[in-house]
Amino acid sequence: VARLPFEPHRVVRVGLAGVGRRQRSLLRNLLRLEGAEVTALHDPDPASVEEARAVIAESGSGQPAECGDFDALIGRDAIDVVCIATPWDLHVPMAAAAMAAGKHVFLEVPAATTLEGCWQLVDASERTQRHCVLLENCCYGYYELLVLNMVRAGMFGEVLHGEAAYIHDCRELMFRDERSFRRRAHMDRDANLYPTHGLGPVATCMGINRGDRLLTLASMSSPSRGLQEWRREHVPAGSAMHSETYRCGDVNTSIIKTAAGRTIVLQYDIVNARPYDRRNMIVGTRGEFRDSPPRIFLDGQSEGGAFADIDPYRARFEHRFWTEHGRSAEESGGHGGMDFLMLRRLIEVMQQGAVPDIDVYDAAAWSAVVPLSGQSVAAGGAPVEVPDFTRSGWREPRPGPWT
Ligand SMILES: NC(=O)c1ccc[n+]([C@@H]2O[C@H](COP(=O)([O-])OP(=O)(O)OC[C@H]3O[C@@H](n4cnc5c(N)ncnc54)[C@H](O)[C@@H]3O)[C@@H](O)[C@H]2O)c1
Numbered sequence: 001v002a003r004l005p006f007e008p009h010r011v012v013r014v015g016l017a018g019v020g021r022r023q024r025s026l027l028r029n030l031l032r033l034e035g036a037e038v039t040a041l042h043d044p045d046p047a048s049v050e051e052a053r054a055v056i057a058e059s060g061s062g063q064p065a066e067c068g069d070f071d072a073l074i075g076r077d078a079i080d081v082v083c084i085a086t087p088w089d090l091h092v093p094m095a096a097a098a099m100a101a102g103k104h105v106f107l108e109v110p111a112a113t114t115l116e117g118c119w120q121l122v123d124a125s126e127r128t129q130r131h132c133v134l135l136e137n138c139c140y141g142y143y144e145l146l147v148l149n150m151v152r153a154g155m156f157g158e159v160l161h162g163e164a165a166y167i168h169d170c171r172e173l174m175f176r177d178e179r180s181f182r183r184r185a186h187m188d189r190d191a192n193l194y195p196t197h198g199l200g201p202v203a204t205c206m207g208i209n210r211g212d213r214l215l216t217l218a219s220m221s222s223p224s225r226g227l228q229e230w231r232r233e234h235v236p237a238g239s240a241m242h243s244e245t246y247r248c249g250d251v252n253t254s255i256i257k258t259a260a261g262r263t264i265v266l267q268y269d270i271v272n273a274r275p276y277d278r279r280n281m282i283v284g285t286r287g288e289f290r291d292s293p294p295r296i297f298l299d300g301q302s303e304g305g306a307f308a309d310i311d312p313y314r315a316r317f318e319h320r321f322w323t324e325h326g327r328s329a330e331e332s333g334g335h336g337g338m339d340f341l342m343l344r345r346l347i348e349v350m351q352q353g354a355v356p357d358i359d360v361y362d363a364a365a366w367s368a369v370v371p372l373s374g375q376s377v378a379a380g381g382a383p384v385e386v387p388d389f390t391r392s393g394w395r396e397p398r399p400g401p402w403t
Pocket of ligand 1: 020022048137
């Protein structure tokens with residue numbers, strides 16, 4: 001499905017599976033987009049449905065149909081794409097069922113948490129010829145797209161190395177709800193549980209699955225401390241959460257080698273007191289970009305070797321998505337506008353009958369870091385092979401996406 005265009009749509013009819021915190025944020029953006037119509041939704045939690053209905057009422061749009069179960073949602077005719085934002089273990093069965101029912105899928109991150117799940121998504125997308133697009137919003141961030149344009153223009157020379165991360169203090173969020181899937185995942189395994197926000201943009205700059213691919217991965221974790229410490233100080237005595245054991249090491253660091261020999265360092269830490277950071281570092285033969293704050297060093301720039309402000313490059317390299325729609329994105333909100341731009345682009349691509357920027361092979365390769373890092377940690381950091389989800393298709397460069 002790497003070159004499979006969407007069939008053109010005048011209006012893209014969207015069904016929502018799960019209307020929790022994330023989906024309601026996506027919904028606010030979808031409701032602002034001409035060319036998108038939310039026609040149905042399903043969530044077993046009445047409070048989530050009520051909150052979604054309030055968001056829709058506030059926008060002045062008509063209320064979508066409410067489906068009693070997921071099968072009823074994907075069985076509806078008036079849906080072109082099912083947007084899935086549910087707990088992680090539901091992603092694969094829901095996405096596969098939606099594709100089997102003839103619907104395209106927008107799927108929240110990570111797409112899958114097992115290698116079998118990654119393959120199920122690839123197989124289902126190929127068998128049904130339906131797209132399974134990973135909703136990796138960070139690929140649509142301002143500096144991520146600016147740097148992508150600079151990479152494509154050769155400003156960094158040959159790209160050799162990247163560093164990426166998901167560092168986000170989620171301790172309060174993880175203990176807010178006793179059933180939190182994020183906290184439960186830290187009980188189940190020791191791995192990088194949320195790799196795609198960091199990896200997606202770096203992989204895009206390296207043309208992963210479009211001329212290169214992720215080949216091997218080695219991973220190690222620090223001790224597990226952050227959740228226990230936070231619980232001791234904040235969770236009321238007597239809560240059942242005090243009996244939980246958190247296996248996941250606080251700071252998980254992986255190194256990935258690509259088929260072309262490039263390297264990527266990827267880190268995950270959501271349980272310690274650290275500033276938010278996706279790092280987003282690109283290193284080439286002629287320069288380097290680092291984010292948070294964004295800064296650049298190019299060959300010949302300064303004798304002292306100090307980083308410089310990247311803003312002077314904005315005029316030349318700002319991505320057209322931001323030039324054309326940045327104002328609407330900032331007004332709309334959602335992670336600084338990247339959510340709006342991602343959804344606007346997806347609706348545009350579906351209306352035009354074009355190929356999506358991110359496909360099921362990207363969803364599988366980026367999400368496979370979850371199980372592969374777990375395997376490598378369990379093996380003392382030994383390298384593990386990344387499956388070739390493209391079945392050799394990665395060898396052919398594919399111009400087009402992100403333009
Ligand atoms: N891309 C991003 O920036 C971003 C940000 C936050 C969350 N996420 C992702 O979004 C997803 C949801 O996260 P969240 O924070 O909204 O969690 P949440 O707990 O707020 O929402 C999950 C919703 O799924 C519903 N649900 C559970 N079982 C269901 C079923 N069988 N059918 C339909 N709905 C069901 C729940 O009732 C709940 O309303 C996760 O995959 C998460 O990783 C992505």
